[in-house]
Amino acid sequence: MLRFQSLQDRSSATAIWLGFVALLVLAMVVVGGITRLTESGLSITEWAPVTGALPPLSDAEWNRQFEAYRQTTQYAQLNAGMSLEAFKGIFWWEWAHRLLGRLIGVAFALPFFVLLAMRRIPQRLVWRCWVLLGLGALQGAVGWWMVVSGLAGRVEVAPERLTIHLGLALIIFVGLVWTALEAASGENRSHAPTGWSRAAAALLGLVFVQCLLGGLVAGNDAGRVFTDWPLMEGALFPPVDWSRGAAAFLHDQGLVQFMHRMGGYTVFLAVAVFVIQSLRTRLADGVPRVAMNLFGAVVIQALLGIATLMTALNPWLAGLHQAGGVFVLGLATWLLWCVRRSHPRLFSSSIVSATAL
The missing domain is CATH 1.20.120 (Four Helix Bundle (Hemerythrin (Met), subunit A))
Structure with missing residues (x-):
């Protein structure tokens, strides 16, 4: 059997929280893959971390989003003549992908600060959680950097940027899994x-x-x-x-x-x-x-x-x-x-x- 340390060095609440976020990241990768398959990633041409959480709520806003997409190379070369209804089909995939990213941020940050205030996170793992929080914020910026590569002169995002975006998501996933296991089992000696x-x-x-x-x-x-x-x-x-x-x-x-x-x-x-x-x-x-x-x-x-x-x-x-x-x-x-x-x-x-x- 593994030799566990004192109960103070373990935290079931921390392990469950990190494990849940890891599952959300897995879902995020899958949704991102579907977004790529459906060529939906360039349907939203602006980065609005806060206001972008809401989808278009009026015909005017839908037309504004569609008009912005019509300025892209992807529209001109692949989807010229696309109807508004067809645009909505690809828009919802990209919007869901970004919304899930925001939800992951909330699902990580809120419990983190609550558990930190309650001193429920083992001290040796606090710095790791801060690193994971920083990587999550960086991932949002990397995602936009990836999208920008496909908005002009290309019909899709740059493959190398997509791979970097995926790689950072996987690094976060590994960090979440490892830290959850550490929280559940105590320090390894x-x-x-x-x-x-x-x-x-x-x-x-x-x-x-x-x-x-x-x-x-x-x-x-x-x-x-x-x-x-x-x-x-x-x-x-x-x-x-x-x-x-x-x-x-x-x-x-x-x-x-x-x-x-x-x-x-x-x-x-x-x-x-x-x-x-x-x-x-x-x-x-x-x-x-x-x-x-x-x-x-x-x-x-x-x-x-x-x-x-x-x-x-x-x-x-x-x-x-x-x-x-x-x-x-x-x-x-x-x-x-x-x-x-x-x-x-x-x-x-x-x-x-x-x-x-």
């Missing part, structure tokens, strides 16, 4: 062997990078091309426009999708090796169980990815695949946390040093 800690951290890093590659796929609409599997239009490697130079790694649809596929294979193999080694070593403290849960989630996520690709981005499958990516990231975070919590005597140092995972 065990130190697992560095080989296992590094291996679990590497898995978390691989999953995070794979999620970012998924962001590049979404940003480039790369899921709509090369919809066969395991080959790519009958070839192992797709044709790539190398005239772009290094930018091809960010903007070439075939190359971006290829990298995402290779990332998926790498995550699958790495997690499988970790599971096998953890079972051979007979790790305790639930590490093999969490590792097997992670492996199962990776398998399901891979199948969802293949199905999403072969249906040329079926919206339901794409949404599930996006949610699955965040869920896998959460399990990888939990695995690293469990490994770092395990007592050193529960590990076989000979196997750790021999494999170095």
Whole structure:
């Protein structure tokens, strides 16, 4: 069993609060993915953090919003002649995405200050909560920075900015999950062997990078091309426009999708090796169980990815695949946390040093 510290170092209220916000962030990522699929992200052309919480309440306001959208390159090249009713369809997705972001801010900030005033947050976690609050505020600015990239001269936001926006959301999610686990369990005074800690951290890093590659796929609409599997239009490697130079790694649809596929294979193999080694070593403290849960989630996520690709981005499958990516990231975070919590005597140092995972 994990060795918990005094009750004063733990807080169920803090853990529940942070866990709930983490679920909201997961929902935010999914809604953001749907917003991207429906090409809705540029329908609101202004950043109004406070007044923007209310949707248009009159015909005049709807016409004003629509007229602003009609000035964008996306409208001119993709949606020329769009009706007001059709505009409302994409407007509501982007408005819901921004509203959920505001709700997350409120769901984090209000309980934070209340719990802080009541001294219910373990002192060692207060600074982490301040950092998470700051990252949440930064995320709003990054989201607008992303939108701006698509308002003029482009028909969509810049893929690299979309990926940065996604990456920051995932960093916040990992921070929320980790801090919630810390709040529930108390301070950790065990130190697992560095080989296992590094291996679990590497898995978390691989999953995070794979999620970012998924962001590049979404940003480039790369899921709509090369919809066969395991080959790519009958070839192992797709044709790539190398005239772009290094930018091809960010903007070439075939190359971006290829990298995402290779990332998926790498995550699958790495997690499988970790599971096998953890079972051979007979790790305790639930590490093999969490590792097997992670492996199962990776398998399901891979199948969802293949199905999403072969249906040329079926919206339901794409949404599930996006949610699955965040869920896998959460399990990888939990695995690293469990490994770092395990007592050193529960590990076989000979196997750790021999494999170095």
